[in-house]
Amino acid sequence: MSSTPPPAAGVAGTGPAAGDADAPVLAIEDLTVTIGTRRGPARAVAGVDWSVRAGQTLALVGESGSGKSMTVLAATGLAPRAARVTGRVRLLGEELTALPEPRRRQLRGRHVGFVFQDPMTSLNPVLTVGRQVSEACEEHLGMTRRQARDRAVELLDLVGIPLPGRRVEEYPHQFSGGMRQRVVIAMALACEPALLIADEPTTALDVTTQAQIVELVADLRRRLGTAVVWITHDLGVVAGVADTVAVMYGGRIVERGDVDAVFDAPAHPYTRALLAARPDPQHAGGDLPAIAGAPPSPLDLPPGCAFWPRCPVRGDARCEHELPPLVPVAPGHEVRTFCPGGEDA
Amino acid sequence: MSGGSDGTLRRTLSALRHDPPAVAGTVVLLLLLVVGVAGRWLAPAGVNDVDVDQMLRPPSLDHPFGTDELGRDVLSRVLVAARVSLEVGLVSVGIALLVGVTVGLLAGWYRGWVDNVLMRGMDVLFAFPVLLLAVAIVAVLGPGLVTAMVAIGVVYTPIFARVTRAGVLSVREQVFVRAAVSIGASDARIIRRHVLPNIAAPLIVQTSLSLAFAILSEAALSFLGLGVQPPDPAWGRMLYDGRGFVTEAWWLGVFPGAAIFLTVLAFNLVGDALRDVLDPRQLTVSEANRSRA
Amino acid sequence: MTRFVLRRLLQSAVVLLGVTLVVFLLLQLVPGDPVRVALGTRFDQQTYDALRERSGLDRPLVAQYVSYVGHALTGDLGVSFRSGQPVTTIVLERLPATLSLAVTAVLLALLVAFPLGVLSAVRSGSALDHAARVFSQFGVSVPDFWMGIMGILLFAGVLGWLPPSGYVALTEDPARWASHVILPATAVGLVTASILTRFIRSSVLEVLSEDYVRTAEAKGLRARVVVVRHVLRNALIPVVTVVAVQLASLVGGVIVIEVLFAWPGVGRLTYDAVQARDYPVLQGAVLFVAALFLLMNLLVDVLYARLDPRIGLR
Numbered sequence: 001m002s003s004t005p006p007p008a009a010g011v012a013g014t015g016p017a018a019g020d021a022d023a024p025v026l027a028i029e030d031l032t033v034t035i036g037t038r039r040g041p042a043r044a045v046a047g048v049d050w051s052v053r054a055g056q057t058l059a060l061v062g063e064s065g066s067g068k069s070m071t072v073l074a075a076t077g078l079a080p081r082a083a084r085v086t087g088r089v090r091l092l093g094e095e096l097t098a099l100p101e102p103r104r105r106q107l108r109g110r111h112v113g114f115v116f117q118d119p120m121t122s123l124n125p126v127l128t129v130g131r132q133v134s135e136a137c138e139e140h141l142g143m144t145r146r147q148a149r150d151r152a153v154e155l156l157d158l159v160g161i162p163l164p165g166r167r168v169e170e171y172p173h174q175f176s177g178g179m180r181q182r183v184v185i186a187m188a189l190a191c192e193p194a195l196l197i198a199d200e201p202t203t204a205l206d207v208t209t210q211a212q213i214v215e216l217v218a219d220l221r222r223r224l225g226t227a228v229v230w231i232t233h234d235l236g237v238v239a240g241v242a243d244t245v246a247v248m249y250g251g252r253i254v255e256r257g258d259v260d261a262v263f264d265a266p267a268h269p270y271t272r273a274l275l276a277a278r279p280d281p282q283h284a285g286g287d288l289p290a291i292a293g294a295p296p297s298p299l300d301l302p303p304g305c306a307f308w309p310r311c312p313v314r315g316d317a318r319c320e321h322e323l324p325p326l327v328p329v330a331p332g333h334e335v336r337t338f339c340p341g342g343e344d345a
Numbered sequence: 346m347s348g349g350s351d352g353t354l355r356r357t358l359s360a361l362r363h364d365p366p367a368v369a370g371t372v373v374l375l376l377l378l379v380v381g382v383a384g385r386w387l388a389p390a391g392v393n394d395v396d397v398d399q400m401l402r403p404p405s406l407d408h409p410f411g412t413d414e415l416g417r418d419v420l421s422r423v424l425v426a427a428r429v430s431l432e433v434g435l436v437s438v439g440i441a442l443l444v445g446v447t448v449g450l451l452a453g454w455y456r457g458w459v460d461n462v463l464m465r466g467m468d469v470l471f472a473f474p475v476l477l478l479a480v481a482i483v484a485v486l487g488p489g490l491v492t493a494m495v496a497i498g499v500v501y502t503p504i505f506a507r508v509t510r511a512g513v514l515s516v517r518e519q520v521f522v523r524a525a526v527s528i529g530a531s532d533a534r535i536i537r538r539h540v541l542p543n544i545a546a547p548l549i550v551q552t553s554l555s556l557a558f559a560i561l562s563e564a565a566l567s568f569l570g571l572g573v574q575p576p577d578p579a580w581g582r583m584l585y586d587g588r589g590f591v592t593e594a595w596w597l598g599v600f601p602g603a604a605i606f607l608t609v610l611a612f613n614l615v616g617d618a619l620r621d622v623l624d625p626r627q628l629t630v631s632e633a634n635r636s637r638a
Numbered sequence: 639m640t641r642f643v644l645r646r647l648l649q650s651a652v653v654l655l656g657v658t659l660v661v662f663l664l665l666q667l668v669p670g671d672p673v674r675v676a677l678g679t680r681f682d683q684q685t686y687d688a689l690r691e692r693s694g695l696d697r698p699l700v701a702q703y704v705s706y707v708g709h710a711l712t713g714d715l716g717v718s719f720r721s722g723q724p725v726t727t728i729v730l731e732r733l734p735a736t737l738s739l740a741v742t743a744v745l746l747a748l749l750v751a752f753p754l755g756v757l758s759a760v761r762s763g764s765a766l767d768h769a770a771r772v773f774s775q776f777g778v779s780v781p782d783f784w785m786g787i788m789g790i791l792l793f794a795g796v797l798g799w800l801p802p803s804g805y806v807a808l809t810e811d812p813a814r815w816a817s818h819v820i821l822p823a824t825a826v827g828l829v830t831a832s833i834l835t836r837f838i839r840s841s842v843l844e845v846l847s848e849d850y851v852r853t854a855e856a857k858g859l860r861a862r863v864v865v866v867r868h869v870l871r872n873a874l875i876p877v878v879t880v881v882a883v884q885l886a887s888l889v890g891g892v893i894v895i896e897v898l899f900a901w902p903g904v905g906r907l908t909y910d911a912v913q914a915r916d917y918p919v920l921q922g923a924v925l926f927v928a929a930l931f932l933l934m935n936l937l938v939d940v941l942y943a944r945l946d947p948r949i950g951l952r
Contacts, residue, residue, distance in 0.1 A: 475887075476893055481664055584783065
């Protein structure tokens with residue numbers, strides 16, 4: 001993929017690190033999230049690091065509860081109040097964890113846009129879509145209400161909503177699911193953020209609409225040079241949108257690398273199981289060949305490899321009691337297992 | 346489903362044990378029960394022992410709660426009156442439960458016109474402010490213990506009908522009920538075996554909270570002279586009789602009122618704790634509107 | 639929207655008809671002859687015959703009911719057994735006193751409940767939240783008339799700052815009205831405040847857990863903007879309903895407080911009618927209040943539909 005993003009068509013500058021294409025837009029290091037619950041601390045994320053550069057798409061893949069969403073929420077200061085977050089998070093070169101919440105909030109709204117899973121619930125039912133798209137522009141770009149409204153019309157047009165001048169005054173319930181998700185994307189892009197975080201943005205949509213939304217995000221990334229973190233449990237989507245992929249299990253990254261490397265030579269038994277469980281487009285609608293067993297509870301993680309209880313390979317005596325390190329198997333391809341490749345599967 | 350009721354009971358009790366307000370509420374209720382049953386023997390003096398030499402005496406060792414305008418011992422009257430409050434509360438909520446659940450079951454199970462007629466009737470009863478309807482009913486039937494019970498029972502019937510109907514409607518769509526219908530089980534059997542156990546939780550919660558409101562209503566009725574008739578003591582009536590003397594004799598206002606307050610509080614604490622365990626959900630509009638006795 | 643209003647209007651009309659039936663039947667429940675019971679020791683044949691004829695009690699039941707509804711529709715609720723005055727006039731005379739008490743009580747309640755409910759939800763689990771919950775638990779358990787008696791004891795008895803009871807019309811002397819209204823309104827308002835605090839807290843908490851609130855936070859809006867623009871707008875829609883219905887129920891529900899404070903409102907009128915067995919006045923007051931209650935519910939539903947754009951299309 002292109003390593004020099006086109007300059008953002010700008011309302012204002014794109015941010016502190018706009019000029020340096022190779023510096024990561026968002027980099028997290030050793031991020032750990034522990035959530036206090038009634039039944040004790042739950043370690044949702046353990047020592048995760050990754051980064052994403054401008055114009056690039058990183059896919060975070062895993063089952064629900066694997067910690068993929070929590071990683072991003074915690075990194076941007078949106079974790080629930082009961083969560084304790086440690087580690088380092090650098091957004092456009094600025095260390096977020098050291099900042100007081102008001103400053104972090106400003107950076108978050110200005111430079112990071114979010115698209116959440118369910119467009120039916122992520123829009124406020126009593127505010128017009130225009131208001132919801134424009135309010136971030138007022139807050140972060142210092143626009144007047146009038147300017148912000150014009151900007152909202154532009155944005156609705158940008159994400160492919162017909163008659164934006166009229167629809168800007170309408171309420172969310174007057175939009176279809178796919179159109180609502182376009183509104184959410186417009187909202188996320190309101191301040192021309194350097195980073196777009198899409199948390200399962202197509203899961204709640206029907207197949208045709210899914211494809212349209214995937215195409216829309218890919219197109220916007222090309223045009224605006226936005227970095228994208230795409231969170232999903234669906235490896236089928238990943239192949240189409242991502243440059244790099246990180247597979248998470250039990251709060252840790254178990255495999256990561258360029259999307260082609262991971263798809264062509266999956267090294268972790270879990271990744272292979274996920275790939276095998278991909279829905280076959282020829283047999284859409286049929287039952288997925290699910291992976292046997294359930295993901296581990298963050299309240300009670302196994303001492304060794306978190307996948308051990310469900311692992312079909314179990315190729316090494318250490319798996320049960322010792323945590324495998326994340327080691328390279330090829331340039332730009334790392335895996336956390338004692339038995340990469342799983343010859344005897 | 347129905348098999349797990351022992352487990353539910355154990356879980357409920359253990360959850361309540363670890364909830365200090367619920368424990369406090371339960372202790373107060375147990376004490377009240379003792380006083381309600383044995384009040385007459387616990388009372389240091391007769392409730393109607395008039396003593397003109399001892400009028401409006403402040404609390405002392407002889408009369409821990411003081412004496413009233415006729416020289417009667419306030420403590421004894423407060424203790425004996427507990428029985429009236431509990432009786433009216435239990436009987437009236439019993440009436441409301443019986444009638445309300447029946448109406449709700451019929452409406453929810455048969456739906457159609459049965460549902461329409463019954464629930465519109467409940468809507469009509471719901472359209473009156475609680476106390477006003479109770480006052481009107483007692484006024485025409487003639488004041489007294491029994492009419493107060495009936496009036497309060499009528500007033501709290503619609504809420505039980507609504508809770509039951511909602512429960513029946515959701516239960517009857519569930520697979521095990523549809524299965525029972527398809528194998529030709531009788532309505533009565535399905536209702537007894539499948540529906541009732543599944544709507545028990547919200548009904549238990551509603552019963553406990555309604556007891557609190559029923560006792561408040563009884564106090565209000567007896568304050569208006571529409572409850573149990575003199576010379577039998579009732580907390581509300583004691584407040585009414587004492588209201589003219591209250592600036593000189595504070596004990597006439599404090600003790601009977603505190604008794605009502607503690608009783609109602611205890612039922613509310615237990616009811617809220619039960620709700621947290623059995624039926625956790627947000628407060629609904631109609632409930633909020635109903636929480637004024 | 640119009641269809642929604644029409645449907646609610648029709649529903650209310652049906653319920654109101656049921657209400658008139660209940661109120662009408664109340665008189666039939668009186669054991670014996672209501673006119674005779676009402677006259678009691680003051681019985682004389684002439685008055686008796688006149689009253690029976692005027693109330694139509696000598697006609698068949700169905701005919702009585704039809705004419706009762708017919709008259710009620712034209713605002714004629716019969717005449718008092720005692721004074722012979724039209725019931726409608728008597729009730730309307732008493733309305734301002736009750737309204738001024740109920741409105742004051744609800745305003746006082748909102749003054750406490752709004753900040754307390756919102757703050758305890760936004761800072762749920764904090765010391766303030768616990769205090770708010772204790773307050774509302776106590777408030778819903780206290781009989782309002784006991785609160786009134788305690789108020790009299792403290793502010794009229796011990797401190798001597800306020801009159802123990804009585805009424806001055808607001809239009810006559812606002813300052814003296816205020817000094818008389820404050821004790822009963824506080825006693826009633828405390829209960830209302832507890833109910834509203836609970837409800838507002840629960841409503842705000844529910845909205846706080848909505849996805850769109852997280853969306854708003856993700857946009858980097860200030861916490862105050864998130865709460866005011868995104869949370870309160872949604873959370874207060876059901877609260878409006880509860881406030882309005884509480885107000886309506888106070889109009890009919892402050893009987894005990896009006897009796898305690900010698901406040902000459904509709905509640906006091908009801909009580910006096912009960913004491914005097916003046917059944918037409920009792921019926922009239924009950925019907926009036928229930929109709930007001932229904933009307934308020936109807937208005938609130940329409941208002942609700944206006945506040946919540948989702949309902950508009952249904």
